Amino acid sequence: MENPFIKLDDVSFSYESGEEGPVTVLLPPILKHINLEIAKGSFTAILGHNGSGKSTLAKLLNLILFPTEGKIYIDGKNITDENMTEDDVYEIRRKIGMVFQNPDNQLVATVVEEDVAFGPENLGIKPEEIRKRVDEALETVGMSAFKKHSPHQLSGGQKQRVAIAGIIAMLPECIVFDESTAMLDPKGRKEVMDTIERLNRENGITVLHITHNMEEAFRADRVIVISDGVISLDGTPQEVFSNVEKLRTVGLDVPQVTELLYELKSIGYDEIDYTETDELKCAKMLAEIIKRRGSGDPE
Amino acid sequence: MLKDITLGQFFPGRSVLHRSDPRMKIILTMLYIIVVFLSESTVAYLVTVAFTLGLAIISRINVRVILKGLKPLLFIMIFTAFFNIFWTKGESEPLLQYGVIKIYKEGIIFAVKMIVRVACVLTGSSVILTYTTSPIALTDGLERLLSPLKKIKLPVHEFSMMMTIALRFIPTLIEETDKIMNAQKARGADFSSGGLIKRTKALLPVLIPLFASSFRRAGELATAMECRCYRGDKGRTRMTQLKYKPVDFVLLTVMVIYGAGVILSNIYLGQLLAI
Incomplete structure (x- = not known):
């Protein structure tokens, strides 16, 4: 990315444990080696x-x-x-x-x-x-x-x-x-x-x-x-929410629309594009499928 | 139930006193109290009473409100008047004598004067200041009036910031207290029966969560303030600028005339209407 507004370069962060002592003890890291650019x-x-x-x-x-480690740039300026x-x-x-x-x-x-x-x-x-x-x-x-x-x-x-x-x-x-x-x-x-x-x-x-x-x-x-x-x-x-399995493993729920389409696809509706997230478009897509299946293929 | 607590004693309005600058009102209140205590002669007292009534009228505050404001001090006033009557010794013959109890004319006059004085100070200062100035204007006025004291390292700004935040959070905390009380009631807490000690003890399960959440709030508020570039007084400006208006100087002039009147009547009219 050219000239990102925010840039994180290998940033890690840990809170210090509250205990008094000659050496500050760090708690397990909250953020680990984050690299990120925001336009x-x-x-x-x-x-x-x-x-x-x-x-x-x-x-x-x-x-x-x-940050405990790493550099943060805002508008090109190193704020760390x-x-x-x-x-x-x-x-x-x-x-x-x-x-x-x-x-x-x-x-x-x-x-x-x-x-x-x-x-x-x-x-x-x-x-x-x-x-x-x-x-x-x-x-x-x-x-x-x-x-x-x-x-x-x-x-x-x-x-x-x-x-x-x-x-x-x-x-x-x-x-x-x-x-x-x-x-x-x-x-x-x-x-x-x-x-x-x-x-x-x-x-x-x-x-x-x-x-x-x-x-x-x-x-x-x-x-x-x-x-x-x-x-x-x-x-x-669209890209992120189509990773339904991965989102579930990190403890997040996918949006209801995506979940519905994903479940439909997994039980055999192969033609479904579950990266579609607009509710209206999804409804149209489903209506199409129902119409097609209902008329052409009466199983 | 806790929601109907009124904040401070402020009654919004558009009277001359309402529109006056809070700094001027603080100064006027101080001058007023001094002058009331300077009143010595009977004429001076009459002037003071008339002036105080005048203030009460131009403030357009309801008479009932003012009388209600005097109520809490009624007991103290009667109590001290009572002691003054029985303990003041006069030069002339006692008006009434019953065994060791002697009541002199001076005692009665002294007691009446004292009641008038306290009632005037209370009424006057509330109509000039507390009834007609919103708490926020009051804190603001106080901060600006005391700002020269910043030079001798007095934390004037910090103090007024604390007052502002306290005023801001009183309704929030009242709401929260209500919620906690309801939650504890739902678990069987009883706040309304038993003696004083039992009731105080019953409040403990309300106070502890209230304090815990206040500390959390304080932490979050501090972070939010830092994010909004707060660094105390340093380089800070204010949006609303206080400006003295002609009405402020009119009030000041009236106050000075009143003060002069009281002093002059003490000196020259001391014997007039003397009791």
Whole structure:
């Protein structure tokens, strides 16, 4: 890949055990020799079961955690370099925004617009400019009508959109969503997913979406499956989800559409192409098969 | 059930006092308290009472709310008044004498003055500050007013950040307490019967999970704040800028006139209406 936005070069990570001693003891590695490149403006989903290391990977990207081994490059800059100053670290954190799982635990202020302003305020931006950015960010996530509300008056999906606005207001180039839809109801989940997709398509923000929801992963351009600290699958959603057996061995469920087609194929419907993931197209394909079998071959 | 706790004592409105700058209101409250305690002569007291009533009227806060605010201190007021009446010694003949108990005119005057003073301070400071200023504006005003103290290394910003986060999380934690209580009730916990000790003990299974989750929340919030480039006060700007408006200076002028009035009536009108 030419000039990837994010590049991981043989990155490993282990937590230190809490024990005091002359030598820091490392726990078994969470990530093992990861090599990965993410293109600018792409929408990548990262899948993995609990404890697979996917959230750890996200935290390495903005230096909340520091890799035990290997190098990380953001926009061509080695962020694991020893000469990184404090200002450089904050510049990386501005470039790569992060939205977490629990919407309650990332909102700081008691008024929505004050919360969105929190990031730009930390960056030391001029008041008039912050005002402009806050209004624009709230507009982008469709929360302008709520700018004077208090966070506890909002639904989960709305809170999460406010959290996203708080990141957008810092004008990031990439946003990492760390299971940001996991605690939401179906409605909130849809609101947030639509917002994420729009940010990627319209605003050109690079999106890394960490999830264990297959339907969400489908909306990405690329899916990476992490299992036990290594990348076990990497490709377009179609490519990845057609590896039904492999996905099962790493403890993930395939999307229902794929599962249905896969099962049908395995009991003898050879003509089925189970890499098809669009529900409507699948329904048409199945209808075709039923029609053909029903008329031509009455067995 | 826990949801109807009101946060602070703030009553939203659009009165002059509501629209005034929080920094000015803090200054006004301090000036006001000083002036009330400077009131000595009867005329000064009358001025103070009139001024306080005036404040209460322009704040447009419901009279019932103000009276309710005085209630918690009623007992202390009566209690101290009672001691003042019986223990103050006057120069003239006692008004009433019954064995060792003597009641002097001075004692009664002193007790009445004290009640008026406490009632005024309480009403005045709540209508200037607590009833008409949202908690967030209050913290904000306090931070900016105290910001010169940052020079002597006082953690003013950190303190106000703590206040903001506390205010932000009170509703969240109340909601969570409710949930935990329901969960424990579903397992047979009983919070509403038995004596004080039994009830306090029954709260333990609520407090422990509440604390555990608060620590987890704190950790997550800290990470989220770091990700949003928070590094304390360093290089931080604010979106909302506080600006003194003409109304603030009008209020300040009124307060100064009131203070001057009290001092002058102490000096020149001390004998007028003297009891």
